[in-house]
Every structure is written in structure tokens, then in C-alpha cells.
Amino acid sequence: AALAIEDMTVRGAPAIGVAAAYGAAIAAYNAPEQLEAALDRLSKTRPTAVHLYWALSRMRSVLEKNKDENNLAELLEREANEIYREDIDINRRLSNHGQTLLPTNAAVITHCNAGALATAGYGTALGVFRAAAENGKKLKIYADETRPRFQGGRITSYELYEDGLDVTVICDSMAAFLMSKRRIDAVITGADRVALNGDTANKIGTYNLAIAAKYHDVPFYIAAPLSTIDTNCLTGADIPIEERSPDEVRVIGCAQVIPERIPVWNPAFDVTPSELIAGIITEVGILKRPYDIDINKIFNDGKHTAVGGN
Ligand code: MRU
Numbered sequence: 001a002a003l004a005i006e007d008m009t010v011r012g013a014p015a016i017g018v019a020a021a022y023g024a025a026i027a028a029y030n031a032p033e034q035l036e037a038a039l040d041r042l043s044k045t046r047p048t049a050v051h052l053y054w055a056l057s058r059m060r061s062v063l064e065k066n067k068d069e070n071n072l073a074e075l076l077e078r079e080a081n082e083i084y085r086e087d088i089d090i091n092r093r094l095s096n097h098g099q100t101l102l103p104t105n106a107a108v109i110t111h112c113n114a115g116a117l118a119t120a121g122y123g124t125a126l127g128v129f130r131a132a133a134e135n136g137k138k139l140k141i142y143a144d145e146t147r148p149r150f151q152g153g154r155i156t157s158y159e160l161y162e163d164g165l166d167v168t169v170i171c172d173s174m175a176a177f178l179m180s181k182r183r184i185d186a187v188i189t190g191a192d193r194v195a196l197n198g199d200t201a202n203k204i205g206t207y208n209l210a211i212a213a214k215y216h217d218v219p220f221y222i223a224a225p226l227s228t229i230d231t232n233c234l235t236g237a238d239i240p241i242e243e244r245s246p247d248e249v250r251v252i253g254c255a256q257v258i259p260e261r262i263p264v265w266n267p268a269f270d271v272t273p274s275e276l277i278a279g280i281i282t283e284v285g286i287l288k289r290p291y292d293i294d295i296n297k298i299f300n301d302g303k304h305t306a307v308g309g310n
Pocket of ligand 1 (some may be wrong): 011014049111115118124125151189190
């Protein structure tokens with residue numbers, strides 16, 4: 001499970017959390033004496049998506065409450081199933097809130113993949129598009145291809161096309177020009193971690209898109225479950241940003257396009273400042289600026305628990 005998360009066989013913040021939860025359950029069945037080591041190993045896979053820590057902390061609390069039970073593995077598996085089921089339900093709820101933001105005929109841009117293949121199912125940003133379509137809205141969706149891993153070109157386009165939605169792929173560098181040429185009603189992306197002030201880490205390139213949206217007066221929304229919010233991070237500066245192998249940039253498909261001797265910098269995520277974000281779409285509704293007020297209210301109501309990351 002740890003290797004699958006590291007090499008991005010499983011990717012997307014909520015999906016990483018679900019995979020880690022099942023990884024912990026598998027360890028409990030196969031090597032119960034090494035469960036602590038397994039949890040530790042899973043926590044070191046990818047640093048930015050807070051779901052990983054959120055899911056592992058749920059697994060850890062089941063472990064702590066049931067240390068001496070002989071059906072511990074079963075209890076951990078049950079918790080992983082619960083995390084999986086909850087994620088689909090939450091995505092449907094947040095998507096229903098999000099679709100209210102879109103007009104009947106909407107042109108939208110998204111970045112990376114925040115769909116069924118990034119979650120347990122249905123998706124967050126793509127869930128909003130699915131819910132809009134289910135409500136009879138007509139969408140024209142532009143998917144940034146999302147260099148260097150092409151999650152938009154490969155995964156988002158696949159998901160939307162297979163759902164019969166109208167999807168067009170663009171290179172990341174085309175989004176600003178597209179906004180200047182055609183009416184775009186909204187930009188909606190997912191998130192890997194949201195700080196208390198609303199600053200949001202998401203796939204590299206999201207920040208560029210948010211700046212372009214601001215310049216062209218297009219509202220930029222984040223769609224993310226409350227489990228994406230890390231109240232231990234006061235601002236985006238506190239969010240750890242993963243840097244991945246330069247080869248992801250150097251090599252496209254089977255072709256090495258940038259030679260070894262040329263340095264490459266490959267941060268996997270960027271942070272969009274909260275002032276560029278028009279709203280954060282969650283399962284309890286759409287949060288507005290100043291985000292810390294809404295976020296504190298939600299986590300102080302006794303019904304939702306904030307879980308900090310690493
Ligand atoms: O590196 P990835 O593919 O795991 O990055 C995924 C993203 O940035 C998604 O937008 C984010 O995890 C939200 S998925 C609902």
C-alpha cells in the first residue's frame with residue numbers, strides 16, 4: 001500500500017487516505033506485531049495531502065481503543081470500510097452544494113484530477129460537474145492536462161468522457177488565453193490541504209490558474225471535504241510541499257526531452273492564497289472569506305473534528 005501511494009498508482013488526496021487505511025488493516029491481518037511500524041511507514045509516503053494523516057489517525061485511535069482485542073484486524077478493516085463509504089457520501093453532499101454555483105449553461109475549467117479516481121468515488125471538483133449534469137445543467141468542461149504527470153489529460157478527460165460529459169483538454173499554458181477568448185463561468189479544483197486562513201495546496205499549476213481567473217474576473221472555487229482542512233496550519237506557508245523526482249519533468253512517455261545535466265525543480269503542489277479563492281465547497285456548504293471564521297465555527301460545533309497533519 002505504501003509503495004502504491006508513493007509511486008502514485010493510488011493518487012488524489014482522499015484516495016491516498018483510503019488506501020492508507022486499508023494498508024493499516026492489511027498489516028493488522030498479516031503482521032500484527034509490526035502494526036506500529038506499518039502505520040509509521042504509511043505516514044511517510046506523501047507529505048502534502050492531509051487525508052493521509054487524517055485516515056491514519058482514525059486507524060490509530062481504533063488501535064488504541066482495542067489494543068488487546070483479538071478481532072483488532074477486523075475492527076481496523078471495518079474502520080477502513082467506513083472511511084471509504086463516508087468519502088463517497090461526503091463527495092455527493094459537497095457536489096450538490098457546489099452545483100448550485102453553476103448556471104444552466106456553464107463553461108468551466110478544472111486542473112489535475114479530483115474525480116472518482118482521486119477519491120473513493122464520485123469525486124469533489126468532478127463531483128460538482130456530475131451533480132450539475134444530474135440536475136439538468138449543460139456543461140462545457142476544459143481539463144488542464146496537468147504537467148508533469150498529466151492527471152488532467154489522462155484521468156480527468158477519461159472520467160468525464162466516459163460519463164458522456166463534454167470535455168476538452170488544454171495544455172496548462174492555454175488556460176489564461178482561453179479565459180480571454182471564451183466565456184468561462186467558473187474554475188473548480190480539488191485540494192490536498194487547506195490551511196485555517198483558506199490558503200490551499202493543490203496540484204502544481206493551480207496557483208497560476210487562480211491568478212489567471214482573478215485577472216479575468218472568473219470565480220475560482222475549491223471543492224474539498226472538511227477532512228482536507230488542517231487547522232494546525234495557520235497559513236499556506238505551514239503546508240509541507242512534496243518535491244518529486246526531476247525525471248517526471250525530464251521524461252515524457254518514453255522520451256527524455258531534458259538532458260540529465262540540466263537541473264530541474266519538480267514541486268508536486270503549490271499554494272493558492274485565500275484571497276484568490278471565491279469559495280470552498282464542502283459537505284456542510286460553501287465557505288466564504290474570511291475562511292478562518294467559518295472554519296473555526298465548524299470545528300467548534302462539537303460535530304466535526306479537525307485532525308492536524310504532519
Ligand atoms: O499528485 P496527485 O495526483 O495525488 O495530486 C492530486 C491533486 O492535486 C488533487 O487535485 C487533489 O488531491 C484533490 S483529489 C479530490
